[in-house]
Every structure is written in C-alpha cells, then in structure tokens.
Amino acid sequence: MYTLTRRNLLSLTCFGLGMAPGWLARAATGGKKTMVVVFLRGAMDGLSVVTPFGDKAYAGYRPTLRVAEPLDLDGFFGLNPALRNFKPLWDTKQLAIVQATGSPDTTRSHFDAQDYMESGTPGRKGTRDGWLNRALTVEKAASPIRAVALGANLPRALRGSQAAVAVNSLSSFKVRDDAQGDFMSMYANSNDKVLKSTSQETFEAVKLIESINKQNYSPATGSLAYPGSRFGQSLLQIARLIKAGAGMEVAFTDITGWDTHINQAPQLNNLLGDLSAGLAAFHADLGSRMQDIVVVTMSEFGRTARENGNRGTDHGHANCMFILGGGVKGGQVHGEWPGLEPEQLYENRDLAITTDFRDVLGELTAKHLGNKNLATVFPGYTPKFRGIL
Amino acid sequence: MLRRTVVVLLLPALFAGNPVGFQRKLSKEARIEHALNRLTFGATDADRASITQLGVEKWIDLQLHPQRVPENPTLLARLAQLDSLPMTAQQIADKYPPPNVLKQLVRSGNLAQIKDPVMRARLERYAERLKSKKAETADPNAAVLTPEEARALRGASPAERKALLEKLDPAKRDAVLARLPGGRQEVMNGSDLALRREMIAAQQPNQVVYHDLTDAKMMRAVQSTHQLEEILADFWFNHFNVFYDKGINRMFTSSYEREALRPHVLGNFKDLLLATSQHPSMLFYLDNWTSMSEEAAKRGRGKKKAQGLNENYARELLELHTMGVDKGYTQKDVTEVARCFTGWSITAPKLGGGFSFNQRAHDRGEKMVLGHRIAAGGGKEDGLQVIDILMAHPSTAQFIATKLAQRFVADEPPPALVERMAKSFTKTKGEITPMLAVMFASPEFWSEGAYKAKMKMPFEMVASALRATNAQVDSTVALTQQLATLGQPLYKKVEPTGYYATAEEWTNSAALLARMNFAMALTSNKVPGVKVAIAASDARARGLELGGPEFQRH
Numbered sequence: 001m002y003t004l005t006r007r008n009l010l011s012l013t014c015f016g017l018g019m020a021p022g023w024l025a026r027a028a029t030g031g032k033k034t035m036v037v038v039f040l041r042g043a044m045d046g047l048s049v050v051t052p053f054g055d056k057a058y059a060g061y062r063p064t065l066r067v068a069e070p071l072d073l074d075g076f077f078g079l080n081p082a083l084r085n086f087k088p089l090w091d092t093k094q095l096a097i098v099q100a101t102g103s104p105d106t107t108r109s110h111f112d113a114q115d116y117m118e119s120g121t122p123g124r125k126g127t128r129d130g131w132l133n134r135a136l137t138v139e140k141a142a143s144p145i146r147a148v149a150l151g152a153n154l155p156r157a158l159r160g161s162q163a164a165v166a167v168n169s170l171s172s173f174k175v176r177d178d179a180q181g182d183f184m185s186m187y188a189n190s191n192d193k194v195l196k197s198t199s200q201e202t203f204e205a206v207k208l209i210e211s212i213n214k215q216n217y218s219p220a221t222g223s224l225a226y227p228g229s230r231f232g233q234s235l236l237q238i239a240r241l242i243k244a245g246a247g248m249e250v251a252f253t254d255i256t257g258w259d260t261h262i263n264q265a266p267q268l269n270n271l272l273g274d275l276s277a278g279l280a281a282f283h284a285d286l287g288s289r290m291q292d293i294v295v296v297t298m299s300e301f302g303r304t305a306r307e308n309g310n311r312g313t314d315h316g317h318a319n320c321m322f323i324l325g326g327g328v329k330g331g332q333v334h335g336e337w338p339g340l341e342p343e344q345l346y347e348n349r350d351l352a353i354t355t356d357f358r359d360v361l362g363e364l365t366a367k368h369l370g371n372k373n374l375a376t377v378f379p380g381y382t383p384k385f386r387g388i389l
Numbered sequence: 390m391l392r393r394t395v396v397v398l399l400l401p402a403l404f405a406g407n408p409v410g411f412q413r414k415l416s417k418e419a420r421i422e423h424a425l426n427r428l429t430f431g432a433t434d435a436d437r438a439s440i441t442q443l444g445v446e447k448w449i450d451l452q453l454h455p456q457r458v459p460e461n462p463t464l465l466a467r468l469a470q471l472d473s474l475p476m477t478a479q480q481i482a483d484k485y486p487p488p489n490v491l492k493q494l495v496r497s498g499n500l501a502q503i504k505d506p507v508m509r510a511r512l513e514r515y516a517e518r519l520k521s522k523k524a525e526t527a528d529p530n531a532a533v534l535t536p537e538e539a540r541a542l543r544g545a546s547p548a549e550r551k552a553l554l555e556k557l558d559p560a561k562r563d564a565v566l567a568r569l570p571g572g573r574q575e576v577m578n579g580s581d582l583a584l585r586r587e588m589i590a591a592q593q594p595n596q597v598v599y600h601d602l603t604d605a606k607m608m609r610a611v612q613s614t615h616q617l618e619e620i621l622a623d624f625w626f627n628h629f630n631v632f633y634d635k636g637i638n639r640m641f642t643s644s645y646e647r648e649a650l651r652p653h654v655l656g657n658f659k660d661l662l663l664a665t666s667q668h669p670s671m672l673f674y675l676d677n678w679t680s681m682s683e684e685a686a687k688r689g690r691g692k693k694k695a696q697g698l699n700e701n702y703a704r705e706l707l708e709l710h711t712m713g714v715d716k717g718y719t720q721k722d723v724t725e726v727a728r729c730f731t732g733w734s735i736t737a738p739k740l741g742g743g744f745s746f747n748q749r750a751h752d753r754g755e756k757m758v759l760g761h762r763i764a765a766g767g768g769k770e771d772g773l774q775v776i777d778i779l780m781a782h783p784s785t786a787q788f789i790a791t792k793l794a795q796r797f798v799a800d801e802p803p804p805a806l807v808e809r810m811a812k813s814f815t816k817t818k819g820e821i822t823p824m825l826a827v828m829f830a831s832p833e834f835w836s837e838g839a840y841k842a843k844m845k846m847p848f849e850m851v852a853s854a855l856r857a858t859n860a861q862v863d864s865t866v867a868l869t870q871q872l873a874t875l876g877q878p879l880y881k882k883v884e885p886t887g888y889y890a891t892a893e894e895w896t897n898s899a900a901l902l903a904r905m906n907f908a909m910a911l912t913s914n915k916v917p918g919v920k921v922a923i924a925a926s927d928a929r930a931r932g933l934e935l936g937g938p939e940f941q942r943h
Contacts (some may be wrong), residue, residue, distance in 0.1 A: 039890045110636040112676070115883055125675070125701055125885055126708055144898065152874050154899070156883060168874075175902060177909045182933050190938035194844070194896055199938075202898035261492070310496060 006090060030059045033292050033368055034242050035343055036251045036282075037132060037157065038231075040275070040299035041114060042258035046319035047305065048268055049077045050099050050333065057340035061306045065264055065313070071380070073097075077333050082272035085224070085280035086322075093330035094283065094290065096323045096388055100335050101355040108315035113300035117357060118156035119376050125381075129160030131358075132250055134377045135365045136162040144205035145246025150253040151232035158252055165205055170237050174206050212244040219285045226281040229274050229309065231255045235282045242286065242293065249369065258299060261312040279324060291326035294368045296389070298357060304349050305340055316350035321360055323388055334386050359383045405942070406799045410838025420445055423840050426943040427618035427797050428452050428829075431853025436616075441650040449829050453655065453822050455615035464612040471583050471601035474647070478640040478669065478741030485593035487639035490739060491515045506560045511594060514567060534565060542569075547579045554584070566591035578864050578917035585864060592612045595639050600866070602633075602643060603879045607865045610852040621654035621821075622646070624849065625797055629665045629710060629889030633880035637738045638670055642880060645670035658789060658819035662710065662776050666702075667744045669735040675885060677702035678734040680727060682752035698752075703727035705885045711779040713788035722759055728752040729763060729771035750850040780819055786811040790824065792890075797825075798834055799842040806833040841942045844892035847875035848906060853943065854911055854935045855919070864918025871907055871916065908936030 032066060051067040052058050054076030059066050070078025071087050077099065079086055089095035105122035107113050116122040120131025136147060147164035149155050158164040167173045175183055178202075187199035217240050219226060226232040234253040241248045260267050275297070283290060302319035318338075324330075338344055338352040346352040362374050362383025375381055404410025415423055422444050423515075425432035440448040451458050456710060468474060473485055482490055494500065495516040503509040534542070542553055542565070554562055566588045569576050577585055590597045609619045609825070626646060633642050649664035672678040676699045681689075686697035703726035708714045733752030736742035746769040755765040761778050764772055779785050790810035793927045794802035806828065813824045828834055851872060855862060862868070872879055876895065880887050909932035910916050912923050923931050934940060 078420065107676075109636070111632065111883070124704075126705060128884070128886065153878070154897070155875070163897065165897065169852070173899075173902070175905050175909070177913070177929070177932070179909050179929065179933060179936070183905050183936060186933065186937045192938045192942065195901075195938045195941060198896040198898065198901055202901050205898050206902065262496070335688055 020216070032245070032247055032249065032376055033294075033370070034248055034251065035135075035364060035368055036235075036238055036253070036293065036295040038275075038279075038295065038297045039114070039118075039155070039252070039254040040258050040271075040297055041110070041254050041256045041300075042260075043110065043113075043301050043303055043315060044258040044271075044299040044319060045260060045264060045268060045303040045313050046099070046299075047302070048264070049080050049272065050097050050320045051080065052099075052337065052340065053078050055337070055340045057305075057342075061340070063307065064311050065307045074333060076337075080268070080272055082269045083276045085276035089280065089283060089324060090189070090331055094324060094326060094328060096328045096330045096334060097320055098323070098334045098355055098386065098388065099320045100318045100338050100351055100353060100359055101321050101357055101360060102318045102353045103357055104353060108297075108301065108317075110300055110315075115156060117300055120358065121380065123323040124380075129213055130155070131361065131377055132157040132158035132252060133160030133162050133164060135361075135369055136249060136369055137218065137369075137371045137373075138162070143208075143249075144201045145208060145241065146247055146249045148238070148241060148248055148251050150237060150251070155252055155254070158250070167209070167237070169233075170209050170240065173209045174360055180206070208244075208246055209241075212240060212246065215244075219281065220287060221281045221284045224277070224281045224284050226285075227274055227277045229271070229278070231274050232278045232281070234334070235278045236285075239282055241284045242289065261308065261314060262304070264307075264312045279322075283324065289324075290324075294323060294325035294328060294364055296324075296360065296364060297322045298361075302351055305322060305345055305351060306349065317346045318351040318353040323356070323360070323364070325368075327389055334388055355386060356381070359386055360388060363388055404837035405452075405840060405842035406801060407838050408803070410840075410842075411799075411803045411833045411836045413837040414832070415835050415837060415840055419840060420835060421465055423450060423835070426841070427834075427839075427843075428620065429856075430610040430619065430849060431856040431943070433856045433859070442680075452615070452617035453829075455618045455655070458614050461612050461614050464608055467582070467608050467612075468605055470586075471605055473598045473601040473643060474605055475599075476643060478637075478644055478743075480741070481595075481598055481640040482739075482741040485590065485594045485598045487517075487637075488593075490640075491594075493739065502793055507563045510560045510563050511567075511591065514564070521841070528704065539654075551580070551584060563587075563591045577866060582864075585866070594732060598639065598643060598663055599633060599880070600869075602646070603869045604865045606848075606879055607852070607868055608862065610848070611860075611862060618654060620796075622651055624793075624890070625650050625661060625680065627793065627882070627890070629661065629671065630882050630885050630887035631670045632883050635674055637673055637741075637758050640668035640741050641668070641673065644668075652749040655819075655822045655825075656820075658785075658814070658821060659776065659780050662779070665710070666706070666730075666772065666776065669738060669742070669744060671702070672733060672735050672744065673738060675702035675705055678738065680731050680733075681747075681750035682728070682731050682754075684752070685750045688749075698724070698727050698731065700724060700727040703730060706775075706779070709887075711788065712782060712784035713791070716784040716788060717782070718759060718784075721757075725756045725758045726775050728754070729758065729767075729775045730754050732769070733772055777872045781813070783811070786814040790814060793824065794828060796843075796890045797828055798839045800844075802891075803833045803838070806831050843890075844895055845941055845943050846888060846890065846895060847872055847877040847900065847904070848879065848888075849943065850941060851875070851907065853938070854908060857935065857940075858911065858923065858931070860911070861920045862907060862918065863920070867917040868919065871903075875903045875907065904941065905936035908932045908940075910935075911935065 008273045048065060048067055051070040053070055067080055069081060071081060071223060072078050086095055103113060103116055105116050118130050119127040121127040122285045145165060147158055147162060148156050149166045151166055152168050154164055184203050187196055190196050204224045226236045238251045255271060257271060279295060286293060298321055299319050302316040303313035304316045307313050335355040340355050342348055358381050362378055363385040365371050365377055366374055367389040404413055421440055425436050429436055458466055473481060481869060491512060494512055500509060500512050503512060542550060545553060557565060577588055578899055586597055587601055613619050631638055631642060631645060633639060646666050649668040653660040679698060680699035683697055700723050704723045707718050707723060712718055732747040734747045736745040736886060748768055751768055756763040758775055758778055763774055790807045794807050794810060810824050810827050813827045817823050833839060861876055869879060912921060912932040912935060913928040914921060
C-alpha cells in the first residue's frame with residue numbers, strides 16, 4: 001500500500017513546480033472522507049432488486065418476473081439473489097437501503113431524468129453545474145485529484161467550478177511519448193496565466209497519479225475479487241486512489257444497461273452480479289478505511305409495477321438506493337413504503353416516491369463530506385435527513 | 390514562417406483580453422494573422438496567400454458573402470458521399486433507424502414483412518442481440534463464412550478485402566461486415582469511406598447518420614472555403630443546441646442543422662428563432678411537443694403524455710436563445726410564454742413526422758408576456774407574437790451582440806463595441822451580417838486586446854491542427870472519438886447551453902492533457918485515418934508546438 005510520507009512528499013515537489021502545494025500537506029495529515037457515487041444508467045427495476053415480497057399486490061404484477069426466492073432482509077423486503085454478496089454487508093450493518101426514492105419530476109425520459117439527477121435540480125434544465133461538484137467545499141488548497149470520475153468524460157454530476165478530472169485509467173493519465181517534461185516547461189514559462197495555472201494543476205495530478213501507479217498494488221480483497229468488468233476495474237482504481245491518501249473527496253463511476261424492456265431477468269442477473277461483486281470487493285479491499293467512506297448508488301427512475309408483454313418492464317417512477325460504509329445506519333430499509341395497491345401507485349402504474357433523492361444525497365453531503373451549505377448544493381430544495389448516517 | 394509568427398505573437402499576448410489592450414492598435418502583419426485566427430478554423434498557407442493578395446477588408450467581405458466564393462470541389466465530392474446528410478427524418482427512419490425504432494419493429498414482430506433483405510437481416514441480428522445480450526461467440530462468422538473465406542478476410546489488405554466482400558451477396562456481405570473478423574477498428578480505419586459507412590450501417594444503422602454529421606462538420610471546418618460561414622454554423626448550433634442522443638433526435642438532427650440553422654447563419658436572427666422553434670428537433674429536445682394547457686391535461690388525464698404545461702422550451706427561449714439569464718423577465722413571463730407555445734407539437738415523432746399545431750392542446754386564454762397583452766382566443770399566432778416581442782426587446786439585441794463579440798473578440802468583450810453591435814441588430818431588425826460587419830470594422834476587433842485573446846474550443850483546436858499540418862483526412866472516426874476525449878463530443882452536448890466559447894469551460898486537467906496527447910499523436914501519424922507529411926525527426930517538435938500553450942489560443 002502506498003501512502004504519502006514525508007519522503008514521498010519531498011519527491012513530489014521536485015517537478016520544477018516550485019513550492020510544495022498546500023493540498024499535499026493537508027492530504028498527508030489524512031482523515032479525509034470520501035464519497036463514491038455509482039450511477040446505474042438506464043433505470044434499474046428496483047422492485048426486482050429490493051423485492052417487497054411482503055406486499056400482497058407484488059406477485060400479481062409480476063407473473064414471470066417475480067423474484068421467487070429473495071434473500072429475506074426484514075420479513076417484508078428481500079434482496080435479489082444475484083446480490084448475495086450484499087447480504088454479509090447488510091448483516092454487519094454496513095449496508096443501508098432506501099426504498100421508494102427518486103426524483104419528483106414526472107419525466108420518463110432517460111435523458112431528462114439523468115440530467116436532472118446529476119444537476120441536482122429536477123425540472124430545471126438550465127443548471128450549468130452538477131450537484132457533486134457543488135458538494136465540494138470551496139477550498140484554496142485542494143488536492144488536484146479531489147474529484148475524480150472514472151471514464152473518458154466528466155459526467156454532468158461533476159461538472160462545475162471546482163477542479164474535477166476524468167480518468168479513463170490510472171495508467172493512461174499522462175502525456176505520452178516522453179513529451180511531458182517539455183510540455184511542462186513550455187506551459188510553466190508561458191505568459192498565459194490561465195493555461196499556466198491549469199497546467200500546473202494538471203501536472204501535479206499527473207505526477208501524483210503516476211507515483212501512485214508506480215507502486216505495486218495488490219487488492220486486499222481476501223477471498224473476493226474485483227470483477228474484470230469496467231465497473232469492477234473502476235472501483236479497483238478508486239480504491240487505489242483512496243488508499244494513496246492523496247486527498248480524493250469524491251469519486252464517480254457508472255454502470256449502463258439497466259433499461260430492461262425485453263427479457264429482463266438474465267440481464268438484471270448479470271448487472272446485479274457485477275454491482276454486488278464489485279462493491280463487496282471494494283469493501284473488503286478498503287477494510288477499516290470504510291469508516292471514512294460512503295458509497296451511494298442511484299438510478300434515474302424505477303420501472304413499471306406491472307411487467308410488460310416482453311418479460312420486461314417499462315419506464316416508471318420510484319426506485320431504491322444503496323448506501324454502503326462504516327458510518328452508515330445499515331441493516332435497515334429506510335423510507336416509508338407507499339404500497340403497491342393500484343390506488344397507491346403513482347399514476348396507477350409505478351411505485352410512488354416517498355423520499356426525494358436529494359434527501360439522501362443531502363444527508364451524505366452534510367454529514368459525511370461536512371458541507372452544510374445544502375442550499376447551494378440543491379438550490380430551491382431543503383433536504384430532509386432520513387437518519388441514514 | 391513559424392519563427393516569424395512566434396516573434397510577432399508573443400508581445401501582444403500581454404494585452405490579450407486586457408481593457409488597455411483594446412485601445413492598442415495591431416500591427417499590419419498581426420492584422421492578417423488575427424483575421425485568419427478569428428474568421429477561419431486556423432490559418433493555412435493558402436489562406437495567408439489569399440488574404441495578402443486580396444487585402445484584409447476585401448477578404449473579410451468575401452467571407453461575409455460566401456455565395457461569392459466557389460466552394461472547394463474536394464469537399465463537395467466528399468459531402469456527396471454522405472447520403473444521410475440531405476435526408477428527411479422520415480427517410481432516416483426508413484434507412485438508418487435508431488435503436489428505439491428498431492426495438493419497436495422487433496416488438497411488433499413484423500420482421501418477415503420487411504422487403505429489403507439487407508434491412509431484414511439487420512433487424513433479425515438486432516432482435517437476436519436484444520434477446521441474448523451475451524458476449525459474441527468466438528468465431529461469429531462461422532455461420533456465414535467458410536473457414537477459407539474467414540481466413541482470407543482476416544489476412545487481407547484493404548484492397549483485397551474490398552474485392553472479397555464484393556463477391557458476397559448483399560445480405561451475407563452485411564452479416565460479415567457486422568462482425569468483421571479481427572480488429573474491427575483497424576479494418577474500419579483502413580477502409581475507404583463507402584465501405585466504412587457500410588460497415589457502420591451493418592453494425593448499428595443509425596450510427597451512419599452520426600458518422601455523416603460529424604464527418605461533414607469536421608471536413609467542412611478543415612476544407613471549406615467558406616470558413617466564416619462554418620464557424621457561424623458551429624456558433625448557432627451551440628446557441629440553439631440540441632442533443633443527438635435524445636430519442637428521436639437521432640433522426641431529426643440532420644435536418645435541424647441543414648434547414649433550421651445553416652440557411653440563416655448570416656441571415657436574420659428572427660428566421661433562426663422561427664425555424665428552431667418549429668423544428669421537431671427543438672420541440673422534442675426541450676419537451677414543448679408535450680406541453681398543453683391545464684384544461685387539455687384534465688381532459689386527457691390517465692394518458693401517458695397528458696402532463697400539462699411544460700416550461701422547458703419557454704425558459705430556454707428567454708434565457709439562452711434571446712434575452713439572456715436574468716435580463717428582465719420573471720418566472721411569470723416564463724409561464725406565460727409556455728402557455729403561448731402550448732400546442733406547438735410534432736406529428737408522429739417516431740416516424741419522422743413534422744411540426745404541427747395542435748389546437749386542442751393550446752391554451753386559448755389571455756396571456757401577458759413582458760408587459761404585452763396577447764388576446765384570448767389565439768392559436769399558433771400566440772407563439773409567433775412572442776417571437777416578435779422577443780425580437781424587439783433590447784435585452785435580445787444586447788445578448789446576441791454579447792455572444793458574438795465573445796466568440797470573435799474576447800471572453801469579456803468591450804461594452805462599447807457590444808453597444809454598437811446591439812444598435813445594428815435593433816436598426817436592421819435582427820440582420821446578422823451587418824452586425825458582424827460592425828464588429829469586423831471596429832478598432833476593438835483590431836486591437837492587441839483581442840489578439841490571441843481567445844482559447845480554442847477542442848473542435849477548433851483539432852481543426853486548426855489539421856489545417857496547420859495540411860493533414861490528409863481519410864477517416865474522421867478516430868478524430869470524432871478524440872474530440873470526446875478532449876471534452877467536446879460533437880452533437881452531444883447534453884445541456885441546452887451548447888458548448889461555451891469562453892476559456893473557463895475548457896481549462897481542466899484531463900482536457901489539457903488530451904490536447905497535448907492529440908498533438909503528439911497527430912504529428913507522429915498515430916491518429917488512425919489521418920496522415921500528415923511530417924518527417925519522423927520533426928514529429929516531436931511539431932507535436933510540442935501544436936500541444937503547447939501558444940497554439941491553444943487564437
């Protein structure tokens with residue numbers, strides 16, 4: 001495992017960039033909290049994931065898709081068996097669930113709903129930046145990798161005024177062809193103030209990630225392993241960055257493919273297997289550090305209560321969220337259950353929302369990241385804490 | 390050439406964007422570079438020769454009147470091969486259906502009725518993919534090719550491959566192209582334009598439309614003689630942004646750019662408003678097509694789309710298209726404007742239908758927009774009246790002038806210049822060319838404050854690098870991917886703001902690294918489908934130049 005020691009710190013300052021950046025001193029003192037956000041794109045069928053087998057109406061809606069043998073959580077809800085890796089985390093109270101949560105906006109468009117969830121402003125398209133960027137507090141001396149998205153592009157949620165980087169993979173985050181040194185001095189000597197300071201941040205991040213990447217890394221996942229999927233490998237790299245103690249405050253990754261209109265069950269099995277195997281490995285890998293970490297999953301909306309004619313489900317409304325971490329009030333399904341009787345459904349077709357997604361994210365932002373200024377993070381909305389932390 | 394420009398460029402950079410700099414006149418030599426920087430996608434030697442010969446004023450005047458300059462025949466020949474460019478949405482739905490349309494066809498179960506054997510084969514493959522969603526099998530061509538054929542195809546040169554493929558019957562050829570043996574990307578980049586498009590169509594029909602749009606955009610930027618017109622096409626697309634991947638916009642974006650924007654980029658701003666407000670692409674992107682009066686919503690309760698008033702388009706029309714954020718309208722105005730536009734909808738959107746006004750969805754009550762009364766009982770004219778009100782509003786003149794000056798002069802343009810441009814807009818009732826002419830004749834434009842004051846957007850950076858190296862662009866597939874890495878996936882800006890022309894948007898770590906890497910890759914011939922004539926011994930120096938700080942500005 002690699003941590004920032006005084007010696008590493010000194011070696012990091014030898015980039016020709018002058019003084020040791022302030023964030024390094026802070027990062028080296030440790031104790032930094034990290035929030036990992038996992039977006040499940042395509043609208044997960046929450047009713048098949050955290051199954052309300054105790055609700056009398058459930059089975060009738062799902063003649064072929066009913067989860068026959070859910071892993072009982074509390075006598076009313078059960079986990080999809082493909083999430084078996086989650087069960088130990090639930091049993092040790094590291095995993096909490098919020099059921100019947102989502103965005104109050106009525107849209108059933110993936111595009112709009114994802115956009116609203118990532119901007120954190122349902123119903124408002126003009127918002128320039130993302131909630132996760134606004135969740136970062138304004139600090140003069142933040143780490144160049146305080147906010148990292150795994151992938152080629154910066155997601156909407158992380159765009160904004162605070163520096164955030166998209167990292168496809170740690171090993172590719174650099175200048176190729178040995179031109180780095182030359183570029184570094186060209187930019188350092190430039191009289192272009194904007195480019196000069198951005199390039200300084202950039203090369204700090206590059207050097208930092210390079211030095212982290214040089215260390216051998218063997219995940220401490222015990223009998224578990226990160227899946228070879230894009231998601232599994234993203235989590236592995238997030239774990240690496242966290243363990244390096246380099247001041248990462250938020251990380252973002254996603255899994256696509258949840259839009260299961262046709263032949264849902266086998267697709268969902270694969271996706272849930274990936275999700276739970278990945279997060280279970282991540283949890284094991286980070287061990288006691290999970291105290292400082294919270295992972296939250298979200299998906300743009302849920303799916304119809306009734307299955308359709310293609311053994312699939314269509315676009316719906318409320319969904320469930322998973323929250324994983326040492327400080328989480330786990331082993332509980334949070335939020336009120338609105339019921340599945342026809343008159344209880346939203347527009348007579350979908351699970352209704354009883355917890356606004358911003359209540360969950362707001363609580364994590366305030367209590368975990370320590371950013372109490374939620375009026376800025378979620379403008380026009382006052383999150384109600386649900387006792388998840 | 391290079392050394393000379395560097396010497397000229399370095400000093401004025403001190404005044405870039407600086408208020409004092411707007412009062413310092415540019416040297417004669419710098420004037421030529423400056424005109425090329427701002428009115429083209431990067432200077433080429435041919436441009437330098439042309440502007441020197443014609444003189445700066447005459448050259449600018451021709452750029453403002455592109456119909457007087459013949460278009461590059463090489464470019465026209467390329468564009469002629471992109472058959473989806475001139476298509477209507479309906480034609481695209483038929484020939485290059487997007488996934489949701491394919492899905493619907495599969496669900497309807499009428500595949501056998503599709504007459505075209507190639508299309509039927511594509512749909513059957515798509516249905517299969519939907520069903521299994523499994524990883525492709527080890528040798529997917531086993532079913533369609535004999536082992537000898539597969540081997541031959543795998544080891545073939547581009548020319549041999551083309552000959553082999555030409556022997557196959559159309560449906561079989563399509564199936565083979567859909568699952569090319571060995572290195573799909575490699576084969577794709579090594580093929581000519583026709584085969585490449587066929588390959589894309591076999592794998593994902595609608596991707597051809599995206600390919601054609603991006604190929605045309607890139608090639609026009611690199612090769613067009615109408616450089617200013619192309620810059621404006623990009624500018625107005627961003628101003629009236631739509632997002633390619635939102636549902637039916639995979640069928641409508643081509644006609645949106647072609648019909649709603651391109652004819653008007655140097656025309657009248659009102660025509661842009663009229664055309665965009667009635668194009669299915671915008672109506673769908675900002676949801677106006679579902680917007681209806683509260684009364685109509687009550688009548689239709691229980692139906693999927695009957696949701697009532699949707700303010701998205703109205704808000705962005707005021708905030709992003711005309712007046713600018715917080716420039717004199719209230720939330721009440723937004724709601725009233727939305728009421729005026731109720732019923733502006735689309736017939737049969739999934740079949741590529743067109744604009745329609747739906748009287749039943751329209752709110753017939755009286756409205757009050759920015760202090761103007763719109764009488765009860767109106768129909769489609771209510772929206773048209775709003776456009777007239779917005780055209781006459783001083784905030785609109787001010788906002789459009791500011792945005793243009795931001796693109797062509799500096800991120801924070803001198804207010805006096807903006808004022809004069811806004812005046813031109815008001816006087817000419819929204820004519821764009823005279824407003825640009827005011828700007829291009831202004832002392833502020835020809836000042837050291839404007840010189841090199843602008844950061845190139847990634848698209849501008851890539852285009853200018855291709856032009857500076859006189860690159861031969863066979864395929865734009867890899868370039869389009871590069872642009873996504875650089876932070877500007879073409880036609881895929883999700884937010885209605887479009888891509889910003891200001892520097893703050895483009896200065897982040899990952900994007901800056903990507904610029905350096907792109908420059909190094911380009912000059913050492915590592916961008917697939919693109920060739921530059923640079924000796925290996927010069928590749929590094931040229932890469933450093935194109936990835937360095939100077940080249941990121943224009």
